[in-house]
Amino acid sequence: MTSLDEIKALIAQKELFIFDLDGTLFNTLGDLAPAVNYAMTQFGLHTHSNDDVRTFIGNGSMNLIRRAVAANFIPVASTRDMEKVAETLARENYSDEKIKEIHKVYSEYYWEHCTKNTEPYKGVVELLQRISNRAENFNRNEDCAECDKNGAQPVNCVATKSAKVRCTAMLTNKPVAPAQKILKKFGLENSFATYLCGDTTPERKPSPAGIYEILRQTGIAPEKAIMIGDDTPDVLAAKNAGIDCITLFEGFGKTENLLPLEPCYTAGHIKDFAEFI
Numbered sequence: 001m002t003s004l005d006e007i008k009a010l011i012a013q014k015e016l017f018i019f020d021l022d023g024t025l026f027n028t029l030g031d032l033a034p035a036v037n038y039a040m041t042q043f044g045l046h047t048h049s050n051d052d053v054r055t056f057i058g059n060g061s062m063n064l065i066r067r068a069v070a071a072n073f074i075p076v077a078s079t080r081d082m083e084k085v086a087e088t089l090a091r092e093n094y095s096d097e098k099i100k101e102i103h104k105v106y107s108e109y110y111w112e113h114c115t116k117n118t119e120p121y122k123g124v125v126e127l128l129q130r131i132s133n134r135a136e137n138f139n140r141n142e143d144c145a146e147c148d149k150n151g152a153q154p155v156n157c158v159a160t161k162s163a164k165v166r167c168t169a170m171l172t173n174k175p176v177a178p179a180q181k182i183l184k185k186f187g188l189e190n191s192f193a194t195y196l197c198g199d200t201t202p203e204r205k206p207s208p209a210g211i212y213e214i215l216r217q218t219g220i221a222p223e224k225a226i227m228i229g230d231d232t233p234d235v236l237a238a239k240n241a242g243i244d245c246i247t248l249f250e251g252f253g254k255t256e257n258l259l260p261l262e263p264c265y266t267a268g269h270i271k272d273f274a275e276f277i
């Protein structure tokens with residue numbers, strides 16, 4: 001693990017913090033697993049333990065369902081390999097249409113129940129509110145032409161920029177509907193400078209496209225931005241975009257999948273360093 005002093009020094013150089021959602025800001029497993037299992041049961045497939053569902057998360061909700069179905073036929077660990085998943089589904093006659101049908105049942109159930117057993121990790125609400133309040137204070141600057149024009153756009157505020165006020169963004173592969181419902185429940189829907197979800201980002205992680213878009217919207221240079229995430233798509237998206245990343249080892253990602261990516265900066269969880277952001 002990177003020492004706390006090193007993490008603090010790294011954070012001190014950054015202005016834009018791009019967070020992942022599942023397993024990083026929120027523990028969503030308690031609602032994701034029952035929704036996956038509800039869909040499995042409706043289609044006569046076997047259900048999975050929470051720990052196995054953890055392995056299926058990370059590459060968007062359609063791939064979550066693909067992996068959960070494929071794990072009826074191949075070992076859970078092999079479902080990280082999407083080619084193997086595709087081969088298995090084809091062999092077992094699960095067409096794209098059939099997967100879409102299962103996904104629809106899953107999505108409806110998940111949307112209905114996605115805030116029941118979902119909690120932000122310790123320190124997350126305070127961290128996001130603290131940063132957005134600071135940004136809002138600067139936004140009240142009457143001399144700023146950007147603020148006059150746009151009302152509330154902290155990242156474009158001249159004072160915000162010159163004072164190097166930090167801002168936060170979220171980049172998740174989760175669909176926007178449940179993501180927004182979760183943010184709303186905890187009063188965080190306006191806390192980010194911007195956020196992109198699985199169906200609103202130009203391309204899902206591990207593509208760098210979402211990070212590029214966030215950098216474009218905030219006007220912050222890549223070397224001033226950092227990704228914070230718990231799974232392989234986060235680490236790879238940051239690498240692909242050429243920005244730093246703090247990889248969390250106590251979220252949903254499995255150590256054996258994260259270690260081969262040789263992450264530069266590592267921590268246990270966001271609670272370990274949230275107060276320094």
Ligand SMILES: O=C(O)COP(=O)(O)O
Binds near residue numbers: 020057058171
């Ligand atoms: O929905 C997923 O597959 C993962 O979502 P995340 O990008 O917030 O981890």
